[in-house]
Amino acid sequence: MEHAVIHANCQGEPLLERLLACPEFAARYQCEVFVNYVRQPIPEGTLEQCGLFLYQHLGSKWEGLASDRLLERVPDSARTLCIPNMFFTGYWPLWSGEPGFNYRDSHLDALIDAGLSAEEVLTLFLRGSLSSRFDLGRLLRETLDREREREAHTPVKYVDVIERDFRSERLFNTVNHPGSKLLNHAATEILKQLGFEPPDMSGMSDPFPEFEQPIHPQVAAFHKLSFVDASTEYNVYGCRKTFVQYAARYVEARLAGVTDFIEYLASC
Structure with missing residues (x-):
């Protein structure tokens, strides 16, 4: 099996649960999650020997954990993919x-x-x-605009889903705890980017209940x-x-x- 490294916030574990629902992905990768917001270090040799690196974009202020710095440690033979880091204040504009x-x-x-x-x-x-x-309308536009800027780092597009559906169903439990719909969507699109057939994830439970x-x-x-x-x-x-x-x-x-x-x- 190949080693997969996921560098993400609290969304990383429930996202991995959904990726592992794909039998082909689970058979190919042994996965390890490193939590970015607590600055969990990634030991020497971990990235250097991985076959897949999934990461949420972090800028230069994160120094050694900045995405560009981490990508320098990944071998050319490995697959790399920037994944969503979803955040939405529309339900809690203040x-x-x-x-x-x-x-x-x-x-x-x-x-x-x-x-x-x-x-x-x-x-x-x-x-x-x-x-x-x-100005609640302006505050909504601002959170969507900020999220589109974050979305620009990843090929996995999700802001249209937020904008389309946030009124008809609850998409977030807190500003950075997306529900099943968005995490299922992200996992599905990640699997497609990696060339896997996504499974039906409709039965997956709320990741942050x-x-x-x-x-x-x-x-x-x-x-x-x-x-x-x-x-x-x-x-x-x-x-x-x-x-x-x-x-x-x-x-x-x-x-x-x-x-x-x-x-x-x-x-x-």
């Missing part, structure tokens, strides 16, 4: 990557940081008009999302919660100085 708290919402954080009470924060957050304060980040009902209404409304309950680390209940937990945690929001949510 998402923030600011460190110190999980699943940040910049608008909710601003209300909390203004020194308001929990009741005042929730009233303004839930009843204030988001579309009057924020533990947390369905709730969607603000006003965002759902603005984008005409057909699969969600104010009464929708989401799986929040084993607890069923509506958006209002989730937002209340967020405010409680922030005001209490909690830094591990995931653990706080899991405690129900």
